[in-house]
Amino acid sequence: MTKTTRREFLRTAGATLTMLALPPAVRAAQEQGPKVLRPAPAQLKLRPSGAATGVWGFNGSVPGPVLRYPQGADVALSVQNALPQATTVHWHGLRVPNAMDGVPQVTQAPIEPGARFDYAFKAEDAGTFWYHPHQASFEQVGRGLYGLLIIDEPKPIEVDRELAWVLSDFKLGRDNQQVNDFGDVAHFGGGGRIGNVLALNGRPAARRLEVRSGERIRLRLLNASTARIFLIAFENHQPYVVSYDGQPIEPHGLPGGALALGPGMRTDLILDCTGAPGESFSVLDRRDKGAELVRVTYSKKPPVRTRRLPPPEPIAPNPLPEPDLSKAVDHFVLFEGGLLGKPAIGLVDGKPRKLHEIMSEQKLTWTMNYSAQHEHAQMHEPLLRFGRGETIRLKLINDTEFEHPMHLHGHSFRVLALNDRPVRYRPWRDTVLMGPRGTAELAFVADNPGEWMFHCHILEHAAGGMMGTFVVEG
Ligand code: C2O
Ligand code: CU
Secondary structure, eight states: OOOOOHHHHHHHHHGGGGGSOHHHHHHHOOBSSSSSSSSEEEOOOOOSSSSOEEEEEETTBOOOEEEETTTTTTEEOOOOOOOOBBOOOOTOOOOOOOGOOOOOOOTTTOOOOOEEEEEEEESSEEEEEEEEEEHHHHHHHHTTTTTTEEEEOOOOOSSSEEEEEEEEEBBBTTTTSSSSSSTTTTHHHOOOOOOOOEETEEEEEEHHHHHHHTTTEEEEEEESSSSOEEEEETTTTOOOEETTTTTTEEEEEEEOGGGEOOOOEEEEEEEEESOOOOOOEEEEEETTTTTTEEEEEOOOOSSSOOOOOOOOOOOOOOOOOOGGGGGOOEEEEEEEEESSOOOOOOEEETTEEEHHHHHHOOOOOETTTTTOOOOOGOOOOOHHHHHEEEEEEEEEESSSSSSSEEEEESSSSEEETTTEOTTTTEESEEEEEEEEOOOOEEEEEEEEEEOEEEEEHHHHHHHTEEEEEEEOOO
């Protein structure tokens, strides 16, 4: 394969050079972003006319500030709560020590209004991660509390430009304000609370983007919505996937021509702008009747290069412990319930209950291994216990009519199979999208001691019982 030299990018990309083109040593000295995160009420312009929307944001913005560090950096962030309710911040996808994981009641006391909590951890893995509250996250994330956490590889893929797209949605009434139906049991047990305004980086879709013919762009995608699942397609373009959930993978085209991105999931793409000056194309969501997310237009300027670039080289892997399947300990988690299909019976506070009978008062509609648990505060028994250093092979059995992006804290796992079919490249992920009545088989080394959340990232489902913990013995 012909290697594209750094010089080619420096020479051809001229005006669009970013810090990515700096030598690693210079870049490593740079850290971006604040030392303080302050979740607080804010205003956001989400509709072309009428009032701005009252939202909650970090440091006055939605998404919050991009936090960016070189791999291996010591991260220190002070969270100062200016919300009208308690909160915490979770560093989604980073393998941090348990006490820094930001889970109320389980790893720390909630940060009360007016109080602060100082987080500190080392950024072991490079990639695209994100941060969000873990307290009443169905409401706090829904109101706008999320941001990107980017850890730079020592040797990133050479590109002309890097962009990050944070996708989310907002449910607005005619007055442009957020509909105050957070916590509705119909969302907890159904498809989640789906918004009516699509947003990209906190501004209404469809956004405009101008590119140069021949440009190579790295795109970091995050789905920060509480419930919406995207199926993202690029008209007339074939981007390469280079990482899922921050973990590098052999570069390959979009399986099936579109990218499924459930809540909490990230994907890094390399997009080669192969169109001609003056052309345009859409990036759209195939699940939402082809709703346009971004309208991309080629500038009239001459191409930055005319020959096609070879496929990108893979990004170096992160230091993840490789599961040894010959010694794997097998476990399973069975998911039942929801407001479609047969009513579930589950253990609530240790007693078997028919969930549909207690639903409106308890708001629990899902079970994991027969138990339905309230958010954090009243969690009692861990779902599973692992010996430290064990390879765990985990089978997820979704006996519900709904899709569930299942997220594990403190670890990344390999996805071995979906619906009993082996998955190509066995990608590393922290969130896996299980289809309705589907299965997923995962493997990981339980090397990070502590009690870790395992929950659906449709945050209304998590609040409705689809939340539990795994303990990795110290
Ligand atoms: Cu992104 Cu338990 O969370
Ligand atoms: Cu779910």
